[in-house]
Amino acid sequence: xxxxxxxxxxxxxxxxxxxxxxxxxxxxxxxxxxxxxxxxxxxxxxxxxxxxxxxxxxxxxxxxxxxxxxxxxxxxxxxxxxxxxxxxxxxxxxxxxxxxxxxxxxxxxxxxxxxxxxxxxxxxxxxxxxxxxxxxxxxxxxxxxxxxxxxxxxxxxxxxxxxxxxxxxxxxxxxxxxxxxxxxxxxxxxxxxxxxxxxxxxxxxxxxxxxxxxxxxxxxxxxxxxxxxxxxxxxxxxxxxxxxxxxxxxxxxxxxxxxxxxxxxxxxxxxxxxxxxxxxxxxxxxxx
Amino acid sequence: xxxxxxxxxxxxxxxxxxxxxxxxxxxxxxxxxxxxxxxxxxxxxxxxxxxxxxxxxxxxxxxxxxxxxxxxxxxxxxxxxxxxxxxxxxxxxxxxxxxxxxxxxxxxxxxxxxxxxxxxxxxxxxxxxxxxxxxxxxxxxxxxxxxxxxxxxxxxx
Numbered sequence: 001x002x003x004x005x006x007x008x009x010x011x012x013x014x015x016x017x018x019x020x021x022x023x024x025x026x027x028x029x030x031x032x033x034x035x036x037x038x039x040x041x042x043x044x045x046x047x048x049x050x051x052x053x054x055x056x057x058x059x060x061x062x063x064x065x066x067x068x069x070x071x072x073x074x075x076x077x078x079x080x081x082x083x084x085x086x087x088x089x090x091x092x093x094x095x096x097x098x099x100x101x102x103x104x105x106x107x108x109x110x111x112x113x114x115x116x117x118x119x120x121x122x123x124x125x126x127x128x129x130x131x132x133x134x135x136x137x138x139x140x141x142x143x144x145x146x147x148x149x150x151x152x153x154x155x156x157x158x159x160x161x162x163x164x165x166x167x168x169x170x171x172x173x174x175x176x177x178x179x180x181x182x183x184x185x186x187x188x189x190x191x192x193x194x195x196x197x198x199x200x201x202x203x204x205x206x207x208x209x210x211x212x213x214x215x216x217x218x219x220x221x222x223x224x225x226x227x228x229x230x231x232x233x234x235x236x237x238x239x240x241x242x243x244x245x246x247x248x249x250x251x252x253x254x255x256x257x258x259x260x261x262x263x264x265x266x267x268x269x270x271x272x273x274x275x276x277x278x279x280x281x282x283x284x285x286x287x288x
Numbered sequence: 289x290x291x292x293x294x295x296x297x298x299x300x301x302x303x304x305x306x307x308x309x310x311x312x313x314x315x316x317x318x319x320x321x322x323x324x325x326x327x328x329x330x331x332x333x334x335x336x337x338x339x340x341x342x343x344x345x346x347x348x349x350x351x352x353x354x355x356x357x358x359x360x361x362x363x364x365x366x367x368x369x370x371x372x373x374x375x376x377x378x379x380x381x382x383x384x385x386x387x388x389x390x391x392x393x394x395x396x397x398x399x400x401x402x403x404x405x406x407x408x409x410x411x412x413x414x415x416x417x418x419x420x421x422x423x424x425x426x427x428x429x430x431x432x433x434x435x436x437x438x439x440x441x442x443x444x445x
Contacts, residue, residue: 031354032334053357
């Protein structure tokens with residue numbers, strides 16, 4: 001284990017990005033994942049530990065043009081009670097309500113849940129079906145540069161993302177919903193609190209005249225990363241949500257996921273859950 | 289030796305200045321450095337809630353918090369709550385309902401219950417159960433705990 005040589009608690013984004021640019025930094029926000037993962041040795045501390053909790057401007061929810069903008073340091077509790085989230089992204093609030101416990105929701109941040117990049121991360125599946133993008137800031141040559149990346153393309157493996165070492169995830173942007181937008185989230189666990197998903201499902205789209213367009217389907221805990229499901233989406237796109245289309249989509253979903261056996265469920269059981277719950281959710285969307 | 293960092297924070301209303309190991313968790317600091325042992329170590333991974341404290345008014349698992357992150361914050365532990373007259377009704381209600389068996393989960397339960405009462409003063413039994421879902425009682429004395437908190441809500445109903 002590398003010894004920590006420096007602790008920094010920057011107060012501005014500019015200062016934080018400057019520290020990141022020097023390299024070899026472990027980023028601390030809420031700490032709930034970092035504390036555990038460093039304790040069990042899954043993550044090794046780098047020479048600089050940077051606490052971003054005091055960086056100004058990284059907290060809170062705003063409407064920015066046609067997008068909902070959520071600062072990376074916004075806690076899960078804050079999302080759960082935010083009126084703008086309730087109005088424009090209620091499916092995200094619903095996922096936050098199934099997130100761990102009050103104590104952890106008070107500590108954990110949205111940026112942390114994303115960067116922890118667990119295949120079972122509770123906010124990831126709803127954010128993917130809402131077409132969320134992440135905003136990444138860096139200061140490569142003295143001035144702040146930002147880029148945006150669709151969240152669906154952000155994850156490269158368990159605990160791994162496309163964030164470069166000199167970048168900080170500053171915000172998540174979600175397009176404001178269009179008329180007719182529907183979104184559903186389902187998480188299966190053995191108890192409501194503090195459970196890591198056995199599987200989770202997100203479905204969204206524009207429903208008009210019984211038909212779904214702009215279809216988005218994503219699954220959690222069935223692959224090394226949260227997974228967007230293009231074949232399931234194709235089975236639904238532009239079709240009437242009748243029994244035949246729903247069954248075809250549920251079959252596509254079962255074939256599209258590639259889960260593993262672990263302590264929470266077997267691969268077979270996960271595939272069955274994906275099939276049955278996708279079907280149930282689509283039935284509810286059809287009836288809504 | 290690990291790196292230490294100077295921090296200053298308010299603990300149960302009193303200013304504290306300490307140099308802490310930057311990787312130390314807040315629970316170890318409270319128990320082993322400050323010497324307040326009312327906050328308990330149960331699981332060390334945020335599952336049991338025995339280590340619940342208030343940080344700037346919000347409850348947190350102290351086992352999952354970096355001690356160095358206390359810097360500039362207002363911390364209340366069960367010892368602070370014990371000296372707070374506002375918590376008298378809650379404490380008396382736990383006694384009255386026999387909501388304590390072995391007592392190990394009690395400090396965390398009372399800390400979380402006080403947070404529920406502050407944020408949802410009209411909480412019903414269902415809301416209290418949701419609020420306490422991050423606190424485990426190994427004696428499984430949940431019924432009496434929920435009854436005690438419910439009875440302390442709105443000064444009893």
